[in-house]
Amino acid sequence: MDPSRLLDRFLRYVRCDSESGDERAFCELIESELRAMGVPFSRDEVGERACSNGWNIFASLPGQGEPILFSAHLDTVPPGKGIRPMVADGVVRSSGDTVLGADDKSGVAAIMEALETMVQGDAPHRPVEVLFTVCEELGLYGSRYADYGPIRSRQAVVLDGGRPGIIVNKAPAHVMLTVTIQGRSAHAAAAPEQGIHAIKAAADAIAAIPCGRVDEETVMNVGTFHADGKPNIVPALAVFEMEIRSHKEELLQKRLQDTQDAIAAACRTYGASYTIESERHAGALDVPADSPLIQKLQAVCRELGAQTAVEGGFGNSDATWIFGHGIDAVNIGTGMSAVHGVGEHIKIADLENTARLVLAMTRP
């Protein structure tokens, strides 16, 4: 690992714009570097489905023993155009008018630096597979639609977390619902009894749906409510959107059923009808804390002087979809801080340790 080459690499990557959906230039840059290193790679053309003008990149370096997969996403959130990174006091920041893009170019740079180190050195290492994804920030699209066919690893480390040493081994199953309540319009003064009040039915349903931390494993939220109309007309239509996230699939299913029951009961009261459209975002990620992958990661983190902890979260990362394909996958911190805002920054020491962590995980 060459610290100055790593820093140059990171700065080069963040200067290459790649807001979600517009990753093409960065895909080409990464491919040209893989080619120069002599690391075999292929394009995983998820572009159209993932809403990207770029593509996932899958790279594979032969080695000895059990293969291991590393993953990071190529896209950044806006404002991410024309990023001018500033280095001072061992920290890299943006110039204050854009994000920095350490989310997730710290992960991409650490993986690429580790690859170059392995290619140039003669230390033995495990077979290394790499999956770079597009449009993570829009809804994990790159990992969702990735071709898992070529991947042989049964262990994966996603480098897309904040604090170094923090290993996220649990993430929720996630479903979003769009609920449409259909009533009947009528003149509110001349013939109110002929109307079916969609807003009242929707309001009753929402009142009966719990929001917030509804049990230890589950959070729920109703996030929108739409109903057009006029005060003198009984409203015929109301639509609301909500989500349920749970670490346990069976709890998610139970909350879905309860939600449907609450909507059905409210509609019955008013004689309204309803439809529920659901969009499944992810299944639950759940890698046991005593799994060999996490044990090794923790040992490596301690070696690097990082305090380590294994945590569940209610957010999701590409680890979720990778895990959904039968691979033990966890997300680990790279040191990126204050992400998704113009104050985003990363300590150079953390960037270096992230590259060292990748290298250490590839030891046979």
Ligand SMILES: [Zn+2]
């Ligand atoms: Zn990220």
